[in-house]
Amino acid sequence: MSEVGPRDGLQSISPILPLEAKKAWIAAEAAAGVREIEVGSFVPAKVLPQLADTAEVVAFARTIPGLTVAVLVPNARGAAAAIEAGAHKLTLPLSVSETHSLRNLRRTHDQVLAEAREIAAMVAAVPQDSRPHFEGSLSTAFGCTLEGAIPDAQIARLAEGLMAAGCDEVGISDTTGYADPASVKRLIKLVRGVVGEEAVTGIHLHNTRGLGLANALAALDSGLTTIDSSLAGLGGCPFAPGASGNIVTEDLVFMLEAMGLRTGIDLEKLNAVRDILAKELPGEPLYGFTPDAGLPLGFRPAHEQKLEVA
Ligand code: ZN
Numbered sequence: 007m008s009e010v011g012p013r014d015g016l017q018s019i020s021p022i023l024p025l026e027a028k029k030a031w032i033a034a035e036a037a038a039g040v041r042e043i044e045v046g047s048f049v050p051a052k053v054l055p056q057l058a059d060t061a062e063v064v065a066f067a068r069t070i071p072g073l074t075v076a077v078l079v080p081n082a083r084g085a086a087a088a089i090e091a092g093a094h095k096l097t098l099p100l101s102v103s104e105t106h107s108l109r110n111l112r113r114t115h116d117q118v119l120a121e122a123r124e125i126a127a128m129v130a131a132v133p134q135d136s137r138p139h140f141e142g143s144l145s146t147a148f149g150c151t152l153e154g155a156i157p158d159a160q161i162a163r164l165a166e167g168l169m170a171a172g173c174d175e176v177g178i179s180d181t182t183g184y185a186d187p188a189s190v191k192r193l194i195k196l197v198r199g200v201v202g203e204e205a206v207t208g209i210h211l212h213n214t215r216g217l218g219l220a221n222a223l224a225a226l227d228s229g230l231t232t233i234d235s236s237l238a239g240l241g242g243c244p245f246a247p248g249a250s251g252n253i254v255t256e257d258l259v260f261m262l263e264a265m266g267l268r269t270g271i272d273l274e275k276l277n278a279v280r281d282i283l284a285k286e287l288p289g290e291p292l293y294g295f296t297p298d299a300g301l302p303l304g305f306r307p308a309h310e311q312k313l314e315v316a
Contacts, residue, residue, distance in 0.1 A: 007258055007269065008042040008208065008234050009035055012063065013078055014252055015240030016056045017047065019290055025059045027286040029066045034282060035237065036067075038275035040255075042074040042232070043067065044097070048084030064091040080111055082124040088138070089128055095139040096129070097177065098122055100168060102161050103150030106181075119167045126172025142168030143177035143210065147193060149184035161193070162200045169201045175208070176201050180221065183214020183243065187224035194228040208232035211253055214243045218253035219261055226267075233258065238280050239293030250293035256280075260296040268308040273301060 012032060016023055023031075032043055045067045046060030060077060067075040076095035079085040088096050100118045101107035107118060122142055129140045144165060149155050165176050178193055185193075190209070198206045209225045211218050211234065222233050235258045239250025259271045277297045284292060 010044040011236035013044040018241030039271035044076040047078035061091040085125040122171035142173035145179040179210035183212035190224040210234040254294040
């Protein structure tokens, strides 16, 4: 799994989490066993003041052994800053809805693909041993609030376009929370069909309509290995009061461990990380069923489970 709270969660709330608190959050979550964290986004500070210190956050996160430090980059300029800061993974969103792309990034599909080519060239210029991984992410892939469903052919063409531009992989993102388990399986199959199985490993899901974990399970069944989630579902969902924004990390980890799938994450340590958010972001709702209910009596994480012999 990939923790995206410090980026997707924090960009969705108005209070600005101080740099020291971001560091404490990332360090504590890494200590709980989380191996990949999207720590910020290289967007102009006037657009997202919550993430203005991303370069400093990256510099800190890089000092944590074994942690993959991921960031979002909206364009080549952001990517240059991300590379300079030493991020391990860059994700460029490409909204498959052109209307959404124009509204959000003020760029057409062709313009975003041109940025992708420019970023790929910058990435390729980094010496191989420190070269970041470059992902293009198909956002609004399950439908757009402005355009509705996007034709398969358009999604396929853009996935191919990202790989042709030089991305290492293509991610799938349910920006609007429109996905259901059947559409998750269908879209993974579609995108893998055009760019190859090994070029699609991750998915970004929102819990807008309560289907986040069901969709995560569908993605796992389809063979994806990286599922984005957010600690305490931070940020909520602006369209659905009471619903977490991303999938709640604690609930996702509980589901995986209960199923016997090893995450390497200690659930009790993970739950304790919430205290940092509760203290530093007073009044911000913290979501998650598992933290509230506690672990079941006799719960055994995956590494303590023995396979039943049939
Ligand atoms: Zn998101």
